[in-house]
Amino acid sequence: MKKCRICGKKAIIYMPHHRLALCREHFVEWFEKYTERTIKEFKMFTKKDKVLVAISGGKDSLALWHVLRKLGYEADGLYINLGIGEYSEKSKEKVLKFAEKINGKAIIVDLKEELAGIPELVKITSREACSVCGLVKRYNFNKVAKEHGYNVIATGHNLDDEASALLANVLNWNEKYLGRKYPVLEEEAGFVRKVKPFCKFTEKETALYALLNGIDFIEEECPFSEDATSVFYKKILNEIEERSPGTKLRFYLDYLRKIYPKFRKEEEKKELQPCKVCGEPTVGEICPVCRLREKVEASSG
Amino acid sequence: MKKCRICGKKAIIYMPHHRLALCREHFVEWFEKYTERTIKEFKMFTKKDKVLVAISGGKDSLALWHVLRKLGYEADGLYINLGIGEYSEKSKEKVLKFAEKINGKAIIVDLKEELAGIPELVKITSREACSVCGLVKRYNFNKVAKEHGYNVIATGHNLDDEASALLANVLNWNEKYLGRKYPVLEEEAGFVRKVKPFCKFTEKETALYALLNGIDFIEEECPFSEDATSVFYKKILNEIEERSPGTKLRFYLDYLRKIYPKFRKEEEKKELQPCKVCGEPTVGEICPVCRLREKVEASSG
Numbered sequence: 001m002k003k004c005r006i007c008g009k010k011a012i013i014y015m016p017h018h019r020l021a022l023c024r025e026h027f028v029e030w031f032e033k034y035t036e037r038t039i040k041e042f043k044m045f046t047k048k049d050k051v052l053v054a055i056s057g058g059k060d061s062l063a064l065w066h067v068l069r070k071l072g073y074e075a076d077g078l079y080i081n082l083g084i085g086e087y088s089e090k091s092k093e094k095v096l097k098f099a100e101k102i103n104g105k106a107i108i109v110d111l112k113e114e115l116a117g118i119p120e121l122v123k124i125t126s127r128e129a130c131s132v133c134g135l136v137k138r139y140n141f142n143k144v145a146k147e148h149g150y151n152v153i154a155t156g157h158n159l160d161d162e163a164s165a166l167l168a169n170v171l172n173w174n175e176k177y178l179g180r181k182y183p184v185l186e187e188e189a190g191f192v193r194k195v196k197p198f199c200k201f202t203e204k205e206t207a208l209y210a211l212l213n214g215i216d217f218i219e220e221e222c223p224f225s226e227d228a229t230s231v232f233y234k235k236i237l238n239e240i241e242e243r244s245p246g247t248k249l250r251f252y253l254d255y256l257r258k259i260y261p262k263f264r265k266e267e268e269k270k271e272l273q274p275c276k277v278c279g280e281p282t283v284g285e286i287c288p289v290c291r292l293r294e295k296v297e298a299s300s301g
Numbered sequence: 302m303k304k305c306r307i308c309g310k311k312a313i314i315y316m317p318h319h320r321l322a323l324c325r326e327h328f329v330e331w332f333e334k335y336t337e338r339t340i341k342e343f344k345m346f347t348k349k350d351k352v353l354v355a356i357s358g359g360k361d362s363l364a365l366w367h368v369l370r371k372l373g374y375e376a377d378g379l380y381i382n383l384g385i386g387e388y389s390e391k392s393k394e395k396v397l398k399f400a401e402k403i404n405g406k407a408i409i410v411d412l413k414e415e416l417a418g419i420p421e422l423v424k425i426t427s428r429e430a431c432s433v434c435g436l437v438k439r440y441n442f443n444k445v446a447k448e449h450g451y452n453v454i455a456t457g458h459n460l461d462d463e464a465s466a467l468l469a470n471v472l473n474w475n476e477k478y479l480g481r482k483y484p485v486l487e488e489e490a491g492f493v494r495k496v497k498p499f500c501k502f503t504e505k506e507t508a509l510y511a512l513l514n515g516i517d518f519i520e521e522e523c524p525f526s527e528d529a530t531s532v533f534y535k536k537i538l539n540e541i542e543e544r545s546p547g548t549k550l551r552f553y554l555d556y557l558r559k560i561y562p563k564f565r566k567e568e569e570k571k572e573l574q575p576c577k578v579c580g581e582p583t584v585g586e587i588c589p590v591c592r593l594r595e596k597v598e599a600s601s602g
């Protein structure tokens with residue numbers, strides 16, 4: 001096993017993309033400094049901003065909340081109870097326990113009360129669970145942030161999430177995606193700023209950080225998230241990474257540096273206006289979530 | 302097994318990317334028509350052009366020569382004996398036999414006489430075999446074509462070749478590659494036009510065509526071509542293709558349509574001038590092959 005670059009003790013991780021081996025103590029220290037550096041590099045937020053961390057109960061989002069508070073940012077949590085049976089109950093419990101442990105404030109939204117649980121929405125719309133779920137989560141992140149006076153929403157997306165989605169979209173040459181995906185999306189027309197401070201960490205790195213900090217997260221995958229596509233492309237990228245260590249990070253960072261600017265210019269600005277029902281920004285007259293709500297009411301009426 | 306779309310007989314191949322099943326007879330017919338269509342689509346050449354097909358003795362190049370002559374194009378072959386022991390002897394034999402069979406003219410260049418065999422060049426330069434080999438082949442294709450009055454060079458690159466190279470270069474975001482790879486490279490400043498009429502056929506399709514036409518090709522890989530990179534990315538793309546049939550062709554065609562034009566503009570035109578020794582176009586004063594020749598002479602002197 002390699003030795004820690006800082007202290008020479010036995011390393012617990014070697015990160016070939018950084019050519020860096022670190023012991024337990026120095027990995028934790030490095031992880032936190034590197035998060036800070038990413039936040040500053042992309043001008044994500046400062047200590048003057050009010051940050052709302054979208055918390056699922058998984059390792060990434062809990063670790064993110066943990067790091068941001070440790071770094072001294074004003075960061076509260078937002079948990080959306082998706083109403084997915086035992087999975088939601090368990091994850092909610094983890095979130096509440098963690099909030100108590102770090103003495104953090106967690107806003108809880110109950111989707112069943114607000115609209116309807118994911119299983120019900122899937123039935124009513126016959127859309128894919130991950131697609132409906134993404135829609136209502138994005139909507140609530142933005143709405144709740146504004147209602148409670150937060151100007152930044154932070155999510156726990158890691159490098160594996162971002163690079164695998166990028167690969168899938170590159171294989172389709174989805175120009176819209178290539179012009180839109182970035183670790184910071186600035187506030188605009190009713191949308192709060194969105195940031196991904198963990199975008200340069202692999203899944204392995206965030207998992208290790210969570211583990212070393214005794215963070216009690218939910219390990220089960222969402223029962224709906226048979227998101228085979230994302231799992232498949234993560235596997236493919238790991239095969240490539242194994243053969244050419246460093247490819248995953250370089251693929252993502254070079255996209256940000258060289259490709260995103262090229263496609264971004266071309267993206268036509270959509271004409272956004274407030275939804276006539278709820279006031280959230282949308283392209284049409286009524287936003288997709290309010291249209292969902294109409295369907296829910298019609299089906300239960 | 303599926304049935305032939307044309308005649309309803311038992312199909313021998315199903316091509317999911319075309320949603321097309323065909324019997325033996327109609328596959329051969331389709332393959333030839335589709336080659337013709339690709340040639341016309343990209344304005345590769347017409348019956349007025351003199352085409353030189355770069356022949357290695359493998360399935361793709363021999364099948365290409367076969368199809369072009371069957372379609373009535375004026376196409377001769379160019380075989381470069383790379384001096385790689387038994388592999389070169391065997392492939393030369395296949396080429397000569399095939400030329401005789403189709404009553405075609407094959408120009409033979411002996412690299413050992415012209416310069417030095419690949420094994421020797423690898424030793425002298427300590428460069429990778431595939432890199433040196435590519436350099437001297439491209440040089441000779443161009444030089445021989447001009448000397449013999451051909452205005453087009455056709456190579457047998459198939460979809461697997463093109464898409465796997467594209468993927469490898471996308472993972473590095475090699476902008477130069479993305480602005481340069483196209484199935485037709487126009488004649489310019491001393492370079493003859495280069496075309497790839499098989500760029501839309503998978504390896505499986507060209508192999509089947511060669512087989513059905515009784516083309517006797519060399520099946521061994523070049524002993525140097527431990528080109529693990531190309532083999533690796535072909536495997537990765539096949540995994541993706543198996544999961545999402547049609548991805549390989551769409552990835553390549555959408556690159557040609559949407560991405561190449563975007564990167565092409567940015568490629569600065571290199572200042573080409575004739576090599577002071579041999580007259581072939583080059584960026585510096587003396588072309589890379591003439592510099593190789595100097596090394597060969599120095600080492601044998």
Ligand SMILES: [Zn+2]
Pocket residue numbers: 004005006007008009022023024025026
């Ligand atoms: Zn250490």
Ligand SMILES: [Zn+2]
Pocket residue numbers: 275276277278279280286287288289290291
């Ligand atoms: Zn609305």
Ligand SMILES: [Zn+2]
Pocket residue numbers: 305306307308309310323324325326327
């Ligand atoms: Zn048929």
Ligand SMILES: [Zn+2]
Pocket residue numbers: 576577578579580581587588589590591592
């Ligand atoms: Zn020269």
